[in-house]
Amino acid sequence: MRVTNRIIAGNLTKAIAGNLGKLAKTQEQLATGKIMNRPSDRPENISQLLSVKGALSYMEQHNRNLDDGLSYLSLNDSSMQNLGDILHQASETAIQGAQGSYTQADLAALAEQIDGMINQVVDLANTSVGGRYIFAGTRNNRPPFHREGDSILYTGDQNGIYREVLSGENYRIDAPGITLGFEVLPVVTTSASLPAVTQRQVPSKLENTGIFTITRTETGFTIENPTRLDGVTAVPNLATSFSVTGDVITIDGVTDELEGLTIDMSGTSVGDQYKVVIDNQLGVFGHGAEIQPGVYEVYNPTVIKDHRVDEGIFDTLFKLRDRLRQADTGIEIEPLVSASNVAPDVVRMQFTEKIENTGMFTITFTAPDIYTISDELKLDGVTANDSLVAGYTAEDRLIWKDGQLTTRKILAINGAGSEFEGLEIDLTGLADGDQYRVVIDGGIESSIKEINDRVDSLLQKRVGIGSRTRHFEALKDQILDLETKLTESESKLEDADIYKLSISMSQEQVTFQASLASGANILQVSLLDFLK
Amino acid sequence: MPGTFFGLEIGRRGLQTHQKSLDVTGHNLANSSTEGYSRQEAVYSVTDPYTSPDLDSMATAGQLGSGVQTSMIRRIRDQYLDPQVRTSNKDRFYWEDQTFVLSRVEASFAEPAADGIQDQLVEFFKGWQNLNNNPQDPGVKASVEEVGVQLVSLMSYTYRQLGDIQESIVKPGTLPNVESGQLKDQVGRVNDLLSQVQNLTEDIARIYRVGQQPNDLLDKRDLLLDELAKFGPLSVVNGTTDGKPNGEVTLTYFGLTITTVPRSQTTFSLRLNDQEGPLYGHLELHEASVGKVIDLTAESGNTVMGGSLLGLESSRQSIIGFRDILDDIAVTLRDQIRNKNSAPPPAGTPDFFLGSLATGDYRVNEAVASDPSIIDGKKAALIAGIRNENMSAERDYTLEECYGLLVTNVGNRARGTDNMAANQQAIQEQMYNLRESVSGVSVDEELTRMIQFQYGYQASARVVDMMDEILEVIINRLKP
Numbered sequence A: 001m002r003v004t005n006r007i008i009a010g011n012l013t014k015a016i017a018g019n020l021g022k023l024a025k026t027q028e029q030l031a032t033g034k035i036m037n038r039p040s041d042r043p044e045n046i047s048q049l050l051s052v053k054g055a056l057s058y059m060e061q062h063n064r065n066l067d068d069g070l071s072y073l074s075l076n077d078s079s080m081q082n083l084g085d086i087l088h089q090a091s092e093t094a095i096q097g098a099q100g101s102y103t104q105a106d107l108a109a110l111a112e113q114i115d116g117m118i119n120q121v122v123d124l125a126n127t128s129v130g131g132r133y134i135f136a137g138t139r140n141n142r143p144p145f146h147r148e149g150d151s152i153l154y155t156g157d158q159n160g161i162y163r164e165v166l167s168g169e170n171y172r173i174d175a176p177g178i179t180l181g182f183e184v185l186p187v188v189t190t191s192a193s194l195p196a197v198t199q200r201q202v203p204s205k206l207e208n209t210g211i212f213t214i215t216r217t218e219t220g221f222t223i224e225n226p227t228r229l230d231g232v233t234a235v236p237n238l239a240t241s242f243s244v245t246g247d248v249i250t251i252d253g254v255t256d257e258l259e260g261l262t263i264d265m266s267g268t269s270v271g272d273q274y275k276v277v278i279d280n281q282l283g284v285f286g287h288g289a290e291i292q293p294g295v296y297e298v299y300n301p302t303v304i305k306d307h308r309v310d311e312g313i314f315d316t317l318f319k320l321r322d323r324l325r326q327a328d329t330g331i332e333i334e335p336l337v338s339a340s341n342v343a344p345d346v347v348r349m350q351f352t353e354k355i356e357n358t359g360m361f362t363i364t365f366t367a368p369d370i371y372t373i374s375d376e377l378k379l380d381g382v383t384a385n386d387s388l389v390a391g392y393t394a395e396d397r398l399i400w401k402d403g404q405l406t407t408r409k410i411l412a413i414n415g416a417g418s419e420f421e422g423l424e425i426d427l428t429g430l431a432d433g434d435q436y437r438v439v440i441d442g443g444i445e446s447s448i449k450e451i452n453d454r455v456d457s458l459l460q461k462r463v464g465i466g467s468r469t470r471h472f473e474a475l476k477d478q479i480l481d482l483e484t485k486l487t488e489s490e491s492k493l494e495d496a497d498i499y500k501l502s503i504s505m506s507q508e509q510v511t512f513q514a515s516l517a518s519g520a521n522i523l524q525v526s527l528l529d530f531l532k
Numbered sequence B: 001m002p003g004t005f006f007g008l009e010i011g012r013r014g015l016q017t018h019q020k021s022l023d024v025t026g027h028n029l030a031n032s033s034t035e036g037y038s039r040q041e042a043v044y045s046v047t048d049p050y051t052s053p054d055l056d057s058m059a060t061a062g063q064l065g066s067g068v069q070t071s072m073i074r075r076i077r078d079q080y081l082d083p084q085v086r087t088s089n090k091d092r093f094y095w096e097d098q099t100f101v102l103s104r105v106e107a108s109f110a111e112p113a114a115d116g117i118q119d120q121l122v123e124f125f126k127g128w129q130n131l132n133n134n135p136q137d138p139g140v141k142a143s144v145e146e147v148g149v150q151l152v153s154l155m156s157y158t159y160r161q162l163g164d165i166q167e168s169i170v171k172p173g174t175l176p177n178v179e180s181g182q183l184k185d186q187v188g189r190v191n192d193l194l195s196q197v198q199n200l201t202e203d204i205a206r207i208y209r210v211g212q213q214p215n216d217l218l219d220k221r222d223l224l225l226d227e228l229a230k231f232g233p234l235s236v237v238n239g240t241t242d243g244k245p246n247g248e249v250t251l252t253y254f255g256l257t258i259t260t261v262p263r264s265q266t267t268f269s270l271r272l273n274d275q276e277g278p279l280y281g282h283l284e285l286h287e288a289s290v291g292k293v294i295d296l297t298a299e300s301g302n303t304v305m306g307g308s309l310l311g312l313e314s315s316r317q318s319i320i321g322f323r324d325i326l327d328d329i330a331v332t333l334r335d336q337i338r339n340k341n342s343a344p345p346p347a348g349t350p351d352f353f354l355g356s357l358a359t360g361d362y363r364v365n366e367a368v369a370s371d372p373s374i375i376d377g378k379k380a381a382l383i384a385g386i387r388n389e390n391m392s393a394e395r396d397y398t399l400e401e402c403y404g405l406l407v408t409n410v411g412n413r414a415r416g417t418d419n420m421a422a423n424q425q426a427i428q429e430q431m432y433n434l435r436e437s438v439s440g441v442s443v444d445e446e447l448t449r450m451i452q453f454q455y456g457y458q459a460s461a462r463v464v465d466m467m468d469e470i471l472e473v474i475i476n477r478l479k480p
Helices: A005-032 A043-098 A104-125 A313-326 A444-494 A498-524 B006-030 B081-108 B117-133 B138-169 B182-209 B215-231 B308-342 B366-370 B377-388 B399-439 B443-477
Strands: A145-148 A151-154 A162-166 A169-172 A182-188 A196-199 A210-216 A221-227 A242-245 A248-251 A262-264 A273-278 A307-310 A331-337 A345-348 A359-366 A370-377 A392-401 A404-413 A423-426 A435-440 B040-046 B068-075 B178-180 B234-241 B244-253 B256-259 B268-272 B283-287 B291-295
Touching: A005 A498, A005 B399, A043 A104, A043 A162, A043 A313, A043 A444, A043 B117, A043 B399, A104 A145, A104 A313, A162 A444, A162 B117, A162 B377, A169 A444, A182 A196, A221 A242, A313 A444, A370 A392, B006 B040, B006 B068, B006 B443, B068 B215, B081 B138, B081 B215, B081 B234, B081 B308, B081 B399, B117 B138, B117 B377, B117 B399, B138 B182, B138 B308, B138 B366, B178 B182, B178 B268, B182 B215, B182 B244, B182 B268, B182 B308, B215 B234, B215 B244, B215 B308, B283 B308, B308 B377, B308 B399, B377 B399
Parallel strands: none
Antiparallel strands: A145 A151, A151 A307, A162 A169, A182 A273, A196 A262, A210 A221, A210 A273, A242 A248, A248 A262, A331 A435, A345 A423, A359 A370, A359 A435, A392 A404, A404 A423, B040 B068, B234 B244, B244 B256, B268 B283, B283 B291
């Protein structure tokens, strides 16, 4: 091929530019320490690099969330431990009070101790971490519990506190302070407001729990997919029979497991679907007691005002205090019909081994000498308990009363098969048709049982918190591990191999200098040099 | 018998011819660096001998040579290389013009090194997680708002920058007109080149008609045609009369035939389709009398057709695509936050972002900006969760993945174009070198020939000198 000066000059310029370009690239990589300085450097890896960088950044956030969660959890745990201690003290106090050797004044002093404990519990319930009150749900920037006289008011909400600790995985990190025992969740909805549960189940049915969906149709409502709380096991008769008045659904319990549950569906529109979860779970401090239409909003606490707290530790302590104050023996006899105006005396309590049995029944006197016992019920006043009083006799007995032996009419519950045994009541002087209800609730003794129940449920919650803590700690380790690996792969993707680059750099420098040198030599030589 | 001064005449012819060659050599040397110049050569031929035998001619010993003449000055050029050079030209500039645009596009995305949109997106979602940790904290709410503002301004900035680059290629005026831009300038240059070619051809044809070869004008026209081929597909057919070139050419440009005789009045212009329908907004190349010549938008991926007009349109379409994706991310983020906030019970202020990048009013809701405490902290977990959600049922990737995809596309497009441009440049330079190898001026070669012609000239001068001496004898020394 014929080579002209222009060809040489052109090739040389191109070679120099090319070599310089390579040098500049290598130099840039050496200077930044990265092989990826712009998307076109390695487009096949850029997406991966971006996602690794994103993941690393989130990992930092997840780590922070974990730390935050752990501090929440540990405070949850320690405040529940303190609660346990208080309950323990309360239990000891109750045992002292139940011994029967204390005078009224002694019991009153014990009652004051319990009252003080209630204040202590309020303080514990207002535990905060970094300005956030741990038992207040998400409305947590103010102390949620307030004692006003003998009622406790709650101004938090029922939302759980969740932390995302893995991508897309949220875990609850608080033990609920106050629960409602149910939740209404939207599945499909175009409406702005949620249905409101306006009445909980009747007390005797509180053990029944489950999940079902309500759909609003053109013509009314359908209740579908009733299951256990696991969301899997079907319960065909969870909520089958219900009546609708206006927009309010009442599950009536004729063939249902649930009963008395009332849900106000007003404000919803056709096609809306809601999931109703009834778990009747007690919060650490019990239930929010009052349900009023319009008050309940799962997410929007601004309308929740002053929930009175019920059925929890506070209730138990208040009851214990009151029982101590009243020196409650555990038996109350109230007249239903009493022409004679006699106040019957308890002559003897139940046998000690039967002391746990509670319940109520009605005694009716028919002249001249017939005593009937009816309406044997559990303490809730609803559930029948026919074996409460199986055998009883009404007999005249000589007993020592008011400083002399007198003949009195004594009703003795003694029969085998009775739950009550050994109970004796003085019924002297009744008139025809008199009716008395006898309520036996165990008195201070039953407070001991209630406290034990509270301790048990507290323990359950602590176990839950404990396992979440272990879970989070394991995750922290895992994240640390993952971080190392991700940093490594980030480095593999974008970091420059300095040694390799340095060698390339020297090679490219040699090439560049050679191209300059050879070009300079060739261009200088011409026939002109040899012409005279 | 030739005349007395026959020998002098031969000498004179030798002198003249070699002088002409020396002139041509000088012209070559002077133009050794001129773009598009083909080296020229004076073609020697022997003059008619003395004398053609006929009945009257004396019987002498053979014919007598009468010297040399320059029969023509030709340019040395391989006409068959030109179409290849032009093809390589359109292929090269289809890619090369794109690389300048796309490297600007790439520079608009500050990834992966600096704090780009990806980083801001991550920070944005992290802000919501922090808010979930402290749902009531007004400080955290303010920082969520602040990160939102940063995200918005970064996205808007990138979107606008891409828009500026897009408008530097084609800036639409009142439809269907194009107001300005590189493409419009190039079409203007095409028109200019075509009219120059027409003017030159008139001169060339005139010179051909008087039987001469307009070497320098032909070079000039070929150079113009080379440049014309940068912009689009060009084929050239040289006109002939009786098998000889007459200087006319017939061009086919973007499939449109342009003749020099009769002279075609060609004026190209750009139009944006303003008819409702699938072609709305398409960029079209129009010719004043013919109408639409080609739909540049539809053909923008046609690398076989090539040329920088299509190349620029192709990169413009890429930019439009990139902007659409960016806007899609912005709008999807806006809508998803609204959806989360509207789920019952709704937050008081459902919109965190308002507007869109496309309409140029993407912003953090003024209500939120003026009072961040109205952000509903209880929605924070849901909104932070958007990060892990697909953009929609059909687009089964998350916002961040979508952005990663966008950056990958930008990078791929920039690098692919760079590679193609480098390849095509190498090919084109190879073709140029081939042509240069034939037509280029080699200084050493010309110097060699210069010496050769110089000696030829000196020799002819010696002949004249010798003749002079002979005639001196005849004219001055012989005494009658």
